[in-house]
Amino acid sequence: MRSLQDLLETKAKLERSMRQQGKKRGAYAGAVKVGSPNHQARARTGLSQADFAARASISERTLRTWERGDQVSEESQRRILRLLREFCIEPARPRHAVRYRDQMTGSTWSGRGLMPAWLRAEMAKGRRLADFEARA
Template identity: 35%
Template sequence: MATLQELLAQKASLEKQIAETQREERANAIAKVKAIMSEHGLTLADLSQRAAPARSAEGGTPRKVAAKYRNGETGETWSGRGLQPKWLKAALADGKQLSDFAI
């Protein structure tokens, strides 16, 4: 049976091997990522983008969706995408039609 000192020495040796293997695997992973980024012309800024915005047909700047509905009192607009704004929900609850706000 191994003594406590022998087991502790084995533990230290294994921890050292684990740390070295982790460093090597991390370095290999970084090299692979750099190679893929280089191959596809990517930068760190490309990786930090959460979602790609809609782009114009030319592929340049993001395009903005035109408003389809306007609040005549305040001038607020809604494109018809996403959740309905509070002003529109309130007006519809009061009996108005969506077509009343069409631009």
């Protein structure tokens, strides 16, 4: 087992190396916050990202995008949710009440914060915000 001193030296070397590469501490382009609800849902299946993506017939990149909470295609989202349901796992529920919902993709927005990209894209196509109001 390594001593505390060895671990601290290793940490210092890694930080120096990252500074030389111009990266901020803890930065990684494809990083997924381990606590993200989508990541946790996939992790509860016990499958790695590669195995989950293969079983859902999607790319690992698409799965990582979904785990970050970014928008993925409607078909990819359906495949992910179908596989989660096979494991009897429901995706995380939003913290705030949903005010706007896309019935086709299941994407939601609470109305808090910035308008999400999926809704901006739909409004650019000429749809109205009222078209997406969630039904009680």
